[in-house]
Amino acid sequence: MRVVIVGSGAAGLTTASTIRKYNKDIEIIVLTREKYIAYSPCAIPYVIEGKIKDFDDIIMHSPEDYKRKRNIDIIIESEVIDIDSNKNKVKYIKDGKEEEIEYDYLVLATGSTPFIPPIEGVNLEGVFTVKTVEDGKKILEYSENSKSVAIIGAGAIGLEMAYALKERGLDVLVVEMAPQVLPRFLDPDMAEIVQKYLEDKGIKFILSKPLEKILGDKKVKGICVDKKVYDVDMVILSTGVRPNIELAKKAGCNIGKFGIKVNDKMQTSVSNIYAVGDCVEVIDFITKEKTLSPFGSTAVRQGKVAGKNIVGIPCKFPPVLNSAISKIGDLEVGGTGLTAFSANLKRIPVVVGKIKALSRARYYPGGKDLIVKLIFGENKKILGAQIVGYERVAERIDALTLSIFNRLTADDLAMGEFCYAPPVKMVNEPISLAAEDALNKFNK
Amino acid sequence: MRVVIVGSGAAGLTTASTIRKYNKDIEIIVLTREKYIAYSPCAIPYVIEGKIKDFDDIIMHSPEDYKRKRNIDIIIESEVIDIDSNKNKVKYIKDGKEEEIEYDYLVLATGSTPFIPPIEGVNLEGVFTVKTVEDGKKILEYSENSKSVAIIGAGAIGLEMAYALKERGLDVLVVEMAPQVLPRFLDPDMAEIVQKYLEDKGIKFILSKPLEKILGDKKVKGICVDKKVYDVDMVILSTGVRPNIELAKKAGCNIGKFGIKVNDKMQTSVSNIYAVGDCVEVIDFITKEKTLSPFGSTAVRQGKVAGKNIVGIPCKFPPVLNSAISKIGDLEVGGTGLTAFSANLKRIPVVVGKIKALSRARYYPGGKDLIVKLIFGENKKILGAQIVGYERVAERIDALTLSIFNRLTADDLAMGEFCYAPPVKMVNEPISLAAEDALNKFNK
Numbered sequence: 001m002r003v004v005i006v007g008s009g010a011a012g013l014t015t016a017s018t019i020r021k022y023n024k025d026i027e028i029i030v031l032t033r034e035k036y037i038a039y040s041p042c043a044i045p046y047v048i049e050g051k052i053k054d055f056d057d058i059i060m061h062s063p064e065d066y067k068r069k070r071n072i073d074i075i076i077e078s079e080v081i082d083i084d085s086n087k088n089k090v091k092y093i094k095d096g097k098e099e100e101i102e103y104d105y106l107v108l109a110t111g112s113t114p115f116i117p118p119i120e121g122v123n124l125e126g127v128f129t130v131k132t133v134e135d136g137k138k139i140l141e142y143s144e145n146s147k148s149v150a151i152i153g154a155g156a157i158g159l160e161m162a163y164a165l166k167e168r169g170l171d172v173l174v175v176e177m178a179p180q181v182l183p184r185f186l187d188p189d190m191a192e193i194v195q196k197y198l199e200d201k202g203i204k205f206i207l208s209k210p211l212e213k214i215l216g217d218k219k220v221k222g223i224c225v226d227k228k229v230y231d232v233d234m235v236i237l238s239t240g241v242r243p244n245i246e247l248a249k250k251a252g253c254n255i256g257k258f259g260i261k262v263n264d265k266m267q268t269s270v271s272n273i274y275a276v277g278d279c280v281e282v283i284d285f286i287t288k289e290k291t292l293s294p295f296g297s298t299a300v301r302q303g304k305v306a307g308k309n310i311v312g313i314p315c316k317f318p319p320v321l322n323s324a325i326s327k328i329g330d331l332e333v334g335g336t337g338l339t340a341f342s343a344n345l346k347r348i349p350v351v352v353g354k355i356k357a358l359s360r361a362r363y364y365p366g367g368k369d370l371i372v373k374l375i376f377g378e379n380k381k382i383l384g385a386q387i388v389g390y391e392r393v394a395e396r397i398d399a400l401t402l403s404i405f406n407r408l409t410a411d412d413l414a415m416g417e418f419c420y421a422p423p424v425k426m427v428n429e430p431i432s433l434a435a436e437d438a439l440n441k442f443n444k
Numbered sequence: 445m446r447v448v449i450v451g452s453g454a455a456g457l458t459t460a461s462t463i464r465k466y467n468k469d470i471e472i473i474v475l476t477r478e479k480y481i482a483y484s485p486c487a488i489p490y491v492i493e494g495k496i497k498d499f500d501d502i503i504m505h506s507p508e509d510y511k512r513k514r515n516i517d518i519i520i521e522s523e524v525i526d527i528d529s530n531k532n533k534v535k536y537i538k539d540g541k542e543e544e545i546e547y548d549y550l551v552l553a554t555g556s557t558p559f560i561p562p563i564e565g566v567n568l569e570g571v572f573t574v575k576t577v578e579d580g581k582k583i584l585e586y587s588e589n590s591k592s593v594a595i596i597g598a599g600a601i602g603l604e605m606a607y608a609l610k611e612r613g614l615d616v617l618v619v620e621m622a623p624q625v626l627p628r629f630l631d632p633d634m635a636e637i638v639q640k641y642l643e644d645k646g647i648k649f650i651l652s653k654p655l656e657k658i659l660g661d662k663k664v665k666g667i668c669v670d671k672k673v674y675d676v677d678m679v680i681l682s683t684g685v686r687p688n689i690e691l692a693k694k695a696g697c698n699i700g701k702f703g704i705k706v707n708d709k710m711q712t713s714v715s716n717i718y719a720v721g722d723c724v725e726v727i728d729f730i731t732k733e734k735t736l737s738p739f740g741s742t743a744v745r746q747g748k749v750a751g752k753n754i755v756g757i758p759c760k761f762p763p764v765l766n767s768a769i770s771k772i773g774d775l776e777v778g779g780t781g782l783t784a785f786s787a788n789l790k791r792i793p794v795v796v797g798k799i800k801a802l803s804r805a806r807y808y809p810g811g812k813d814l815i816v817k818l819i820f821g822e823n824k825k826i827l828g829a830q831i832v833g834y835e836r837v838a839e840r841i842d843a844l845t846l847s848i849f850n851r852l853t854a855d856d857l858a859m860g861e862f863c864y865a866p867p868v869k870m871v872n873e874p875i876s877l878a879a880e881d882a883l884n885k886f887n888k
Contacts, residue, residue, distance in 0.1 A: 046808065060807065363496060398873070399846055402843055415749070417745070421600075422487045424769055
């Protein structure tokens with residue numbers, strides 16, 4: 001039996017490794033456009049910042065490693081051009097030559113492509129997106145001869161890049177269409193804390209305005225926002241990603257509103273074709289609507305599900321909350337589930353609990369602010385959570401994600417059991433305090 | 445209406461503050477033997493270690509603060525000697541004079557007393573327990589003229605004190621009757637990591653042996669264990685605590701196997717007497733048996749429950765898992781629910797998942813070992829968890845406590861949603877990896 005996987009990101013390679021973990025005999029072939037595999041795109045801003053020394057550090061395995069340790073064949077720099085799902089064949093180009101390969105199972109892990117706004121100047125020298133190791137290397141090189149940069153998009157990658165390039169000594173201007181930073185997982189009040197932190201570092205922001213134009217002849221010289229010109233030497237577009245669905249279409253797989261349609265086994269409408277990672281649609285746990293989940297951790301989980309199902313181990317991919325965490329400078333920022341803002345848009349009535357607490361006992365040195373915001377439905381069930389702090393945020397977000405999935409109430413969290421020791425916690429867990437704050441509003 | 449509270453620890457003062465939060469009129473009087481109130485006994489080792497500068501730092505409020513800010517009367521250095529629950533009267537001695545006070549509600553927050561083993565020499569100069577600020581001050585003073593110390597009992601406080609006194613330059617010998625350190629919340633394999641860490645710092649251990657005798661004329665000169673003599677200048681007894689139940693008995697409250705009996709409102713068998721904190725029995729969530737929960741965080745939660753019920757807000761104290769966390773030097777050690785060892789004693793068959801992972805992405809600088817052990821029942825439901833690491837342990841323990849309360853399975857945790865960013869997490873959450881390790885054993 002042969003499984004062909006298209007794509008060498010976290011989703012594709014996890015599928016490959018999972019199949020091999022449970023089955024030594026299946027032939028596994030991974031086709032990838034990329035030159036470097038098994039790296040973490042989320043790490044790119046931290047290499048540019050200098051926290052991680054070199055791009056080589058974030059490449060965890062070579063194709064030779066995969067062959068030697070797991071007997072997985074990875075064909076790099078190969079571009080799949082067609083899929084014939086009746087004949088179970090994939091056509092690809094490698095070294096300028098067209099090749100064909102048959103499969104028993106095909107896995108589409110085709111990922112996503114950075115969205116490029118349809119405006120003037122996006123093709124100028126000095127305009128970058130942040131997706132591949134090559135992107136990272138080019139940004140780093142170009143930044144060495146640049147004095148200023150405009151970051152378009154204030155999502156997690158945008159802000160991480162803004163901080164990184166500020167650290168490298170550039171003047172940084174962030175332009176965001178939404179009226180706040182991190183609109184995908186923070187409410188305006190929480191986003192303000194993050195923006196203030198970055199402003200204190202000298203980063204400038206233009207909110208509520210789209211980028212109109214990138215200016216320059218050959219190279220970037222500036223940008224135009226709200227009819228004003230800002231001189232910058234480089235532009236980074238971090239305006240989201242779009243799922244790569246072209247190959248799935250060619251294979252005859254059904255496509256949904258956002259991406260490739262799959263069932264909870266990660267199987268497409270073509271029974272021997274699976275799809276995983278940024279290119280597929282998933283289900284939102286709260287709204288039950290279709291959504292995207294372009295996260296490395298989602299890709300890994302989906303790869304495990306697809307791999308297990310292909311070898312015959314039943315396994316389901318559950319609905320998502322798209323919990324997110326970002327480390328921007330010293331700040332740790334996380335969110336999960338619904339924001340109060342998005343609940344409002346969906347006309348879901350909510351009650352909010354919010355508290356400013358500390359990460360350690362008040363008298364224990366080194367404790368830092370920890371701001372916790374919890375969003376509850378009318379039935380007191382928790383629907384979302386946001387935390388901004390300097391330490392111990394990520395695992396609290398995980399605990400709150402678990403709380404949402406298990407439909408815990410404000411009472412459960414206010415009276416919940418949390419461990420305690422002065423160096424790591426307040427005796428009153430901040431999550432409990434925020435839940436109590438909400439309870440007081442329910443009781444009014 | 446008047447509420448009298450006996451005891452000024454976390455349980456008593458939280459009860460007082462909770463009553464005041466919801467009712468401005470009730471008269472609240474706290475009677476306490478102690479001179480200092482509102483301090484954290486868990487912080488004592490960290491003052492001795494020098495992490496916290498002064499004992500004054502861990503005293504968070506004065507009786508005057510309580511009077512001024514919350515209109516709560518705290519009568520310090522007052523010893524309650526009798527309770528007449530027919531006449532609703534408390535008798536106490538203050539400044540050598542006997543006083544009497546009537547109550548509408550009485551709250552017993554009488555706490556616990558360190559257990560003193562019934563052996564020779566426990567009254568010698570240089571023998572200490574670790575409970576009050578005065579204890580801490582005496583230990584610190586005595587340690588300044590001491591070269592060596594024996595710590596009796598390798599629970600969390602024992603090990604925290606061992607580390608603290610080693611840091612102050614003393615030779616430290618830890619004596620523990622059980623064959624391992626931290627027997628209450630770690631299995632032997634996890635305890636070994638902690639012991640090894642402390643041995644590397646130069647701390648010595650004698651396990652599986654009881655302390656037989658403390659030697660000396662007036663002052664401590666040594667201890668005798670397994671018929672051998674070890675020269676030490678001071679001895680710290682950290683051999684657990686016993687609930688203070690004498691006043692409850694005098695009041696006619698029912699006493700259980702371990703402590704004062706209360707219902708889930710924290711009400712004793714006498715309807716207008718509540719009891720909270722170390723002195724009461726609670727219910728173990730897993731075994732449904734009675735147990736103790738002598739933790740500051742439990743005391744606070746019980747105080748909130750008692751306070752709310754007294755002012756008429758319904759609120760229940762749920763069964764406990766006794767989740768625990770300790771920071772010993774750089775090591776963060778946590779546990780919740782059943783250990784494999786205790787499951788074995790109770791003849792509960794379990795399957796264990798264990799993994800050594802990292803606290804950050806492999807390539808991100810500063811990542812440290814994180815060892816996660818999960819204990820599952822035969823139905824794959826999680827029953828317990830233990831983590832030893834250097835960062836980000838406490839909140840993982842909380843997430844696992846939530847998982848036990850919500851009866852999650854190994855499948856749920858293996859496929860669970862966890863947020864991810866390279867500076868704070870591996871893309872594969874260690875909890876998921878440990879759950880997968882267990883699943884592989886279930887499938888065999």
